[in-house]
Amino acid sequence: MQLSSYINQILPLSDLTNTAIENAFIPVKFSKTQILITEGKISKEMFFIEKGLARIYYYNESGKDITYSFFTEGMMLTVAESFFGQLPSRYNIESLEDCEMRKITYTDFEMLLKIYPETEKIKSQGLLEFLLKATDRIVTLQFLSAQERYDLLMKNYPSIIQRASLGHIASYLGITQETLSRIRAKK
Amino acid sequence: MQLSSYINQILPLSDLTNTAIENAFIPVKFSKTQILITEGKISKEMFFIEKGLARIYYYNESGKDITYSFFTEGMMLTVAESFFGQLPSRYNIESLEDCEMRKITYTDFEMLLKIYPETEKIKSQGLLEFLLKATDRIVTLQFLSAQERYDLLMKNYPSIIQRASLGHIASYLGITQETLSRIRAKK
């Protein structure tokens, strides 16, 4: 999906504003396993994924690498609380495939908001989407079994299951690799 | 906490805007166990709690009542995705104590945003806070033990532990009542 279609599906904007947004998001490429945002730092950038796969992850108290979330084509990628709130990020972002993205800096984003006030709606709509996903996640983790969580991911994001590694998917689901491997085996 | 201090702690606003906000939030009282928002309907109201305790909850596939979240003095209470996005709510809201609140309707909220554009910041800041809480929740549910989740709730919201019922707290933590009772017993 193109950035322009993404924006327009949220809210149709004037041609002028659309062009301004298009120009503010500059193309970037990342190869596999690059770190785009680091824990402890304030996210200065937000990415729109045109091609590729990435994940947000963190290390728990015992140092285990845990995937918080996956992002793929047509999604806005950033540690939302850090970017929108300009707070230190508690997560890292890593590319899992070679990626083609568009990125905007926070400064440019603020500028857009100031010059084209209609983009403010894009911001709250964006926040709303992050929130919707997060609440879904909570409900999933609160009371579903490992199998049910896997089925749900399969249903909602089948491509992630094919493209991400077993270990990353397992920690995302809140289970061990072994358990995920067994769930897959018996189907 | 007063509504005015809540607003000002987010962002200092002009006296004019402050007064407009104060007037838009009208006082309401609820007695224990009243339903403020119902699953399937669009949340037309957002509440600021001056006194009392409430919870957001839902019924899972097997019909079990699950607490999604608690809200107490000084918090904004609403099903954020439903109120801000004007989408059907997937949750209910129930008062758990006699409550004194201030409420604003979505229409009045929109009006405020239009007349006093600086309130738009309050909106995104509000969304951001809901998002921050939600991400915390995910990390908690992803890999902490029952005991660790309980300790965390105790640390962050000790008053909820004293005021909410065992069953509500247990489902909030994603565990059974029996397990929670045993965790408490051994301390």
Added chain:
DNA sequence: GTAACCTTTTGATCTAGATCAAAAATTAAT
């Protein structure tokens, strides 16, 4: 091409927390 390194699978065992059931303690209602 094979050595070194990851990732996934399979097996055996263990345990945190669920489930089922019933007793005790609180709270509410007449």
Added chain:
DNA sequence: ATTAATTTTTGATCTAGATCAAAAGGTTAC
């Protein structure tokens, strides 16, 4: 107050999923 209803505790048992360990498959690099 006494009964009824709800909530919490305690006990016994069971199970989903963790942990530990090692084999089997895949990748990557020289």
